[in-house]
Amino acid sequence: MTAEGYQALDAELKRLKTEERPSVIQAIAEARAHGDLSENAEYHAAKDRQAFIETRVAEIEDKIARSQVIDVSKLSGKQIKFGATVNLIDEDSGEKSKYKIVGEDEADVKAGKVSITSRSHAR
Numbered sequence: 001m002t003a004e005g006y007q008a009l010d011a012e013l014k015r016l017k018t019e020e021r022p023s024v025i026q027a028i029a030e031a032r033a034h035g036d037l038s039e040n041a042e043y044h045a046a047k048d049r050q051a052f053i054e055t056r057v058a059e060i061e062d063k064i065a066r067s068q069v070i071d072v073s074k075l076s077g078k079q080i081k082f083g084a085t086v087n088l089i090d091e092d093s094g095e096k097s098k099y100k101i102v103g104e105d106e107a108d109v110k111a112g113k114v115s116i117t118s119r120s121h122a123r
Contacts, residue, residue, distance in 0.1 A: 083100075
């Protein structure tokens with residue numbers, strides 16, 4: 001992944017651990033104080049949120065542990081590969097666009113980031 005992608009995942013992980021996790025623990029404690037848990041919608045919603053947070057934390061920690069951060073400044077510009085930024089010109093309209101080839105987690109076409117695993121469906 002790119003350094004930018006790594007930093008985004010790391011920031012999300014820190015936010016989940018320092019903000020989201022404590023917040024949901026507090027919500028669970030407050031919902032428990034309301035009594036009968038079997039019919040307590042707030043409790044069940046908080047538990048569902050906690051499960052989502054814990055799953056996402058584990059997913060991000062795994063991705064970070066297995067990631068290889070690419071230094072895009074060392075790319076030569078002779079090949080289009082992971083980390084490369086590509087400038088395109090539409091031959092018909094002359095419209096220019098710019099895309100960066102990134103990992104799946106970083107992909108956002110509206111932001112000009114295309115996944116390395118994307119496939120063209122044009123025929």
